[in-house]
Amino acid sequence: MSEKRFDGRVAVITGAGGGLGFEHARLFASRGAHVVINDIGGSVTGDGSDRGAAQRAADEIIALGGSAVADANSVSTPAGAAELIETALEAFGGVDIVVNNAGILRDKSLLKVKPNDFRAVLDVHLLGTFLVTQAAFGHMRAKGYGRFVNTASPAGLYGNFGQANYSAAKAGIVGLTRTVSIEGAKFGISANAISPAAHTRMTENLLGQLFDGASADVLDAAKVSPVVAWLSHEDTDVTGQVFGTAGGLVTKVFIAETKGIFEANPTIENIAAREAEILDEQGYLVPEDVGASMAPLLEHYASNVGQL
Numbered sequence: 562m563s564e565k566r567f568d569g570r571v572a573v574i575t576g577a578g579g580g581l582g583f584e585h586a587r588l589f590a591s592r593g594a595h596v597v598i599n600d601i602g603g604s605v606t607g608d609g610s611d612r613g614a615a616q617r618a619a620d621e622i623i624a625l626g627g628s629a630v631a632d633a634n635s636v637s638t639p640a641g642a643a644e645l646i647e648t649a650l651e652a653f654g655g656v657d658i659v660v661n662n663a664g665i666l667r668d669k670s671l672l673k674v675k676p677n678d679f680r681a682v683l684d685v686h687l688l689g690t691f692l693v694t695q696a697a698f699g700h701m702r703a704k705g706y707g708r709f710v711n712t713a714s715p716a717g718l719y720g721n722f723g724q725a726n727y728s729a730a731k732a733g734i735v736g737l738t739r740t741v742s743i744e745g746a747k748f749g750i751s752a753n754a755i756s757p758a759a760h761t762r763m764t765e766n767l768l769g770q771l772f773d774g775a776s777a778d779v780l781d782a783a784k785v786s787p788v789v790a791w792l793s794h795e796d797t798d799v800t801g802q803v804f805g806t807a808g809g810l811v812t813k814v815f816i817a818e819t820k821g822i823f824e825a826n827p828t829i830e831n832i833a834a835r836e837a838e839i840l841d842e843q844g845y846l847v848p849e850d851v852g853a854s855m856a857p858l859l860e861h862y863a864s865n866v867g868q869l
């Protein structure tokens with residue numbers, strides 16, 4: 562197997578002052594990429610900031626022989642996202658890879674979550690991913706090449722107690738990723754998402770319990786980074802997908818529709834009577850786009866046109 566290299570590529574990684582983002586940056590740099598380490602240096606809840614956090618991470622990578630610059634902008638403002646991409650252009654002359662990874666938590670059960678806490682979480686994860694993607698997209702389009710890897714979460718795919726804000730933001734990132742993949746396809750731009758689990762400051766309490774205190778080893782954040790790098794490599798044209806990844810397990814997550822039922826004249830009663838058929842997952846479909854999701858209806862329409 563030949564080594565996958567990123568020589569000359571420029572990778573922007575948001576929230577890379579620590580945790581998963583730092584591991585991604587370290588891997589990219591060790592394979593020859595120039596990395597832009599973005600981090601606001603705040604707490605897990607997004608309070609406070611430390612302009613030195615990104616610089617310390619960049620210094621560590623440089624000390625390991627890598628090429629890195631720091632950027633302390635917040636991804637959740639248009640100006641911050643634009644400056645981050647400017648940093649990449651000024652330091653390294655372009656942007657080939659963007660890993661949207663910055664994130665915060667403000668967990669509260671549904672009746673307790675305040676609009677401010679909802680918005681703050683959406684701002685960093687979802688708006689931040691959008692803003693940085695938009696700021697980079699034009700440069701990638703002009704060059705005919707780009708790779709986005711966005712960070713979703715099992716909570717966004719499956720829901721999680723106390724995470725109304727976070728799960729909404731992470732599910733939003735899945736839809737955004739698929740649209741960027743569709744819009745980027747003809748310009749050589751791919752976009753995928755990961756749904757990771759890793760032992761970081763964000764999860765040490767939660768995952769520590771699940772793995773009897775062994776989460777730091779089992780769920781080492783460095784085990785997620787090769788998946789991010791695979792999706793960021795020029796050899797890979799996988800796009801529009803979501804990959805589960807934790808502790809060395811790598812899976813594809815997909816959205817499926819059951820065969821369901823067709824009633825030319827739906828009523829509450831005839832739908833309710835066929836509930837089991839609607840829920841039956843046998844023979845499910847995995848539509849790759851909106852058009853494909855409409856195909857079964859078009860088939861029913863074609864064979865029932867007389868009744869409609």
Ligand code: NAI
Nearest residue numbers: 576580581601602603635636662663664714758759761763
């Ligand atoms: P972390 O807290 O170590 O990393 C998040 C980083 O984002 C921090 O360094 C923080 O300062 C930075 N950040 C926060 N707001 C920012 C902003 N406005 N602009 C720039 N940087 C900002 O936590 P971790 O676990 O490494 O999380 C990384 C990503 O992975 C997050 O998006 C998180 O939601 C996601 N994730 C993590 C999981 C895990 O098990 N650790 C599970 C699922 C998703």
